[in-house]
Amino acid sequence: MTCRRDSLSRGVSLTGAGDSGPVIMACATIHVGFTVPQLLRGASRILPTHSALVVLRHSAFCYCTVNSTIKSKRKMDHLERTANNFRQEVISQAKVCGISNESETVKRLRLAITNKDFTFKAGQWVDFFIPGLSVVGGFSMCSSPGLLKREGILELAVKHTDHPPAHWIHTECTLDSEVALRVGDLHGYQEGKGNGYKMGTVKLYYSAKNTSQLLFKKNILGLMNAFPGKIMCRFHVTQQSSPICEELRPHVTEGRICEKDLEKHVSKDTLWYICGPPPMIESISKLLSDIGVPRNCVFFEKWW
Numbered sequence: 001m002t003c004r005r006d007s008l009s010r011g012v013s014l015t016g017a018g019d020s021g022p023v024i025m026a027c028a029t030i031h032v033g034f035t036v037p038q039l040l041r042g043a044s045r046i047l048p049t050h051s052a053l054v055v056l057r058h059s060a061f062c063y064c065t066v067n068s069t070i071k072s073k074r075k076m077d078h079l080e081r082t083a084n085n086f087r088q089e090v091i092s093q094a095k096v097c098g099i100s101n102e103s104e105t106v107k108r109l110r111l112a113i114t115n116k117d118f119t120f121k122a123g124q125w126v127d128f129f130i131p132g133l134s135v136v137g138g139f140s141m142c143s144s145p146g147l148l149k150r151e152g153i154l155e156l157a158v159k160h161t162d163h164p165p166a167h168w169i170h171t172e173c174t175l176d177s178e179v180a181l182r183v184g185d186l187h188g189y190q191e192g193k194g195n196g197y198k199m200g201t202v203k204l205y206y207s208a209k210n211t212s213q214l215l216f217k218k219n220i221l222g223l224m225n226a227f228p229g230k231i232m233c234r235f236h237v238t239q240q241s242s243p244i245c246e247e248l249r250p251h252v253t254e255g256r257i258c259e260k261d262l263e264k265h266v267s268k269d270t271l272w273y274i275c276g277p278p279p280m281i282e283s284i285s286k287l288l289s290d291i292g293v294p295r296n297c298v299f300f301e302k303w304w
Contacts, residue, residue, distance in 0.1 A: 207236035
């Protein structure tokens, strides 16, 4: 399962679970900024401002940050916040080869990676350096490692904000713009052999203001169709004013993710992953505690 960093990236992406119990995840969107060195200058991270929640099984996603202290402190820049985290040595130049609107506020970038040694794993991020900007950001990838391996392409989804890197992407970035990328990881990736791996079940609760803000919904519907009974999703919209399209309607609930939605999934084998802005993380964490979910079964990353 791959989630965002600071602004939105990530909308919500899922990875298969282990074979013992379900996983639940929630997501939402945010943005954050940072400052950096002179050589490569650049970026800000994203995270979906939508909220989403997922249900997964016990042997998957052991590298997320377990909830501990939820209180938000002063905002730190990206490089300061992640100074002690693992980073690959490779810094690769990249050229923008595609720009599209994922929603009214989110742009999707396709980047052609020039360095063949540049690789990443699901759940990692990139430091994003923009020539001429003294602010560096971090973004979670919204494409798979497989796309990079097959085509040399990496994709990011970036929400429009006033933060310099995100602002640059939305107002100045063009086809053939050149940037530099470096992969970082919260925990340090550990290669697994994958022997005996069996796909468990994933239940995603994904909340946004309206259906136009539900990023990657077609991808999610595609996964649901490809893995019936294994990957499930319930979209929640809180301020829908237009009719919901026929394809989405069976999967949409109007209103916030609530206790009634989640309590049916409580079991000793269920892991819960939350992705979203601090108020959403705090609210869902409290809700899970109230319905008896142990703290060591709840995971999230707080980057802001």
